[in-house]
Amino acid sequence: MPIIAVFSSKGGVGKTTIAANLGWCSAQLSGRRTLLWDLDPTDGAGFMFALEAQRKRQARSLIAGDVPAQALIQSSDYAGLDLLPADGSLRELDSLLLRMGQRHRIATLSRQLVRSYDRVILDCPPMLNELSAQVMRAATLVIVPLPPSPLSARALDHVVEEIRRHTRRPPPILPVLSMIDRRRSLHLEALAANPGWPAIPLVSSLEQCAVQRRPVGTFAPRSPATLAIMRLWQGIESKLAQMEAAATMA
Structure with missing residues (x-):
C-alpha cells in the first residue's frame, strides 16, 4: 500500500512543510490521486493549504x-x-486508540483510503505513543x-526503535536532512557524513509556504527548495516502484 508517513519524535524539524509539499508533488508532478491525512491536532496541513476550519x-x-x-x-x-x-x-x-484496543486501526483506515487514492501521505505529530x-x-x-x-540523531534512533518494537515487517526509513x-560547519559536516540522504535547504522561499499558505512550487518553481523537494519526491517514487516490483516478483 502506498502510505507515506512523515514522522519525527522531535518537533520543529519541518515535518508539516515537507508533507504538504510532497502532497503537492505527488498530485501535480506525478499525476497521482493523493490524500494528505493530517494526524497532528495543530492542523498545520490544513493551514498550509488555506482550508477553512470546520465548525465541528x-x-x-x-x-x-x-x-x-x-x-x-x-x-x-x-x-x-x-x-x-x-x-x-x-x-x-x-x-482513544488504547481504549479501542485495535492495534491496527490506523492501518485499517489507511487501507480503506487507498481504494480511492494512489498515494496517502500521513503528517504525524511529534511524539512516541500508541498513535506513532x-x-x-x-x-x-x-x-x-x-x-x-x-x-535529531537521537530522534532518528527513536524512530528506528519504534519501528523495531511495533512492526513485524519494518517499513523502509528515508532520513532527510x-x-x-x-x-554552518555543523550542517556541512552532516552533509558530508550522509552523502546519500536527501537534503532540504533552509531558504526564505520554503519559510514563505506558511505565509502564502501554498506549496513552494506554486510561487517559486525554480528555487533551491522547490528543486530539493522535487528530488525528494522522485526518490520516494523510485523507492515505491522498487518495492512494488519486489512484491510482484515474490
Missing part, C-alpha cells in the same frame, strides 16, 4: 468510526490533491526529517 471538531470521530472519511475530506486548490484535516479533538487520539506505533504498522515508507544536531544552512 470531528477528526477524532473518524478514528472512532462515528463518521466516514468522505464526510471530512476536503478538496484543495490543486487537481488531484485532497486533505483529511486535523483538529483539536485529536489531542485525545492516543487514549500504529502509524509504523500502517506505513509503506517512513520519511524522517532531521535538522543537523545531536538531538532538513533546514540545511551551508554557511
Whole structure:
C-alpha cells in the first residue's frame, strides 16, 4: 500500500512543510490521486493549504468510526490533491486508540483510503505513543526529517526503535536532512557524513509556504527548495516502484 508517513519524535524539524509539499508533488508532478491525512491536532496541513476550519471538531470521530472519511475530506486548490484535516479533538487520539484496543486501526483506515487514492501521505505529530506505533504498522515508507544536531540523531534512533518494537515487517526509513544552512560547519559536516540522504535547504522561499499558505512550487518553481523537494519526491517514487516490483516478483 502506498502510505507515506512523515514522522519525527522531535518537533520543529519541518515535518508539516515537507508533507504538504510532497502532497503537492505527488498530485501535480506525478499525476497521482493523493490524500494528505493530517494526524497532528495543530492542523498545520490544513493551514498550509488555506482550508477553512470546520465548525465541528470531528477528526477524532473518524478514528472512532462515528463518521466516514468522505464526510471530512476536503478538496484543495490543486487537481488531484485532497486533505483529511486535523483538529483539536485529536489531542485525545492516543487514549482513544488504547481504549479501542485495535492495534491496527490506523492501518485499517489507511487501507480503506487507498481504494480511492494512489498515494496517502500521513503528517504525524511529534511524539512516541500508541498513535506513532500504529502509524509504523500502517506505513509503506517512513520519511524522517532531521535538522543537523545531536538531538535529531537521537530522534532518528527513536524512530528506528519504534519501528523495531511495533512492526513485524519494518517499513523502509528515508532520513532527510532538513533546514540545511551551508554557511554552518555543523550542517556541512552532516552533509558530508550522509552523502546519500536527501537534503532540504533552509531558504526564505520554503519559510514563505506558511505565509502564502501554498506549496513552494506554486510561487517559486525554480528555487533551491522547490528543486530539493522535487528530488525528494522522485526518490520516494523510485523507492515505491522498487518495492512494488519486489512484491510482484515474490
